[in-house]
Amino acid sequence: MTTVRNWALAGALAVSLTGCGGRAGYAPVSGVVTLNGKPYRNGVVMFLPAATKDNPTPGRGSTGYTDENGRFTLKSVDGDVGAAIGKHHVRIATRYSKELNGYEVWDADSNKAVTAGVDPIPPEWNSKTTKEFDVPRGGTDKANFDIVTVRTLKRP
Numbered sequence: 001m002t003t004v005r006n007w008a009l010a011g012a013l014a015v016s017l018t019g020c021g022g023r024a025g026y027a028p029v030s031g032v033v034t035l036n037g038k039p040y041r042n043g044v045v046m047f048l049p050a051a052t053k054d055n056p057t058p059g060r061g062s063t064g065y066t067d068e069n070g071r072f073t074l075k076s077v078d079g080d081v082g083a084a085i086g087k088h089h090v091r092i093a094t095r096y097s098k099e100l101n102g103y104e105v106w107d108a109d110s111n112k113a114v115t116a117g118v119d120p121i122p123p124e125w126n127s128k129t130t131k132e133f134d135v136p137r138g139g140t141d142k143a144n145f146d147i148v149t150v151r152t153l154k155r156p
Contacts, residue, residue: 025059027135028082030073031143033092035120039070040147041106042095042113047074047088047133059084065095083135090131092145094119122149
């Protein structure tokens with residue numbers, strides 16, 4: 001009876017240490033977000049692990065917030081620094097401010113956050129994302145995303 005109890009306790013301990021998605025499989029991730037060539041401030045970067053047949057529960061998502069230089073560092077909801085190793089769907093949005101009652105867009109001219117009714121990040125980077133990023137086992141500081149919303153016309 002004691003042996004069964006010890007094995008059950010050891011199993012419970014192993015599950016709590018690794019978590020549902022294998023938290024031991026996290027690696028540090030950071031990078032820079034630019035919008036039309038300029039560092040994007042007040043952005044929210046989300047990495048959502050992609051499930052596969054071999055790994056149906058790849059871990060929890062991770063989030064980071066961009067600073068004045070567009071730089072972010074990811075953390076999981078459990079506080080792990082980084083993101084689960086493997087493929088992720090990437091979503092980038094602008095912080096929503098209850099105080100401003102809109103998206104918190106940085107205005108370089110006035111050097112302060114102003115409100116915008118529509119997120120300047122296009123849907124293909126956010127709600128309809130098609131963007132992916134593969135987190136390597138050793139992590140990376142080069143998870144850089146260049147978002148372009150202004151198209152320039154090429155003259156013949």
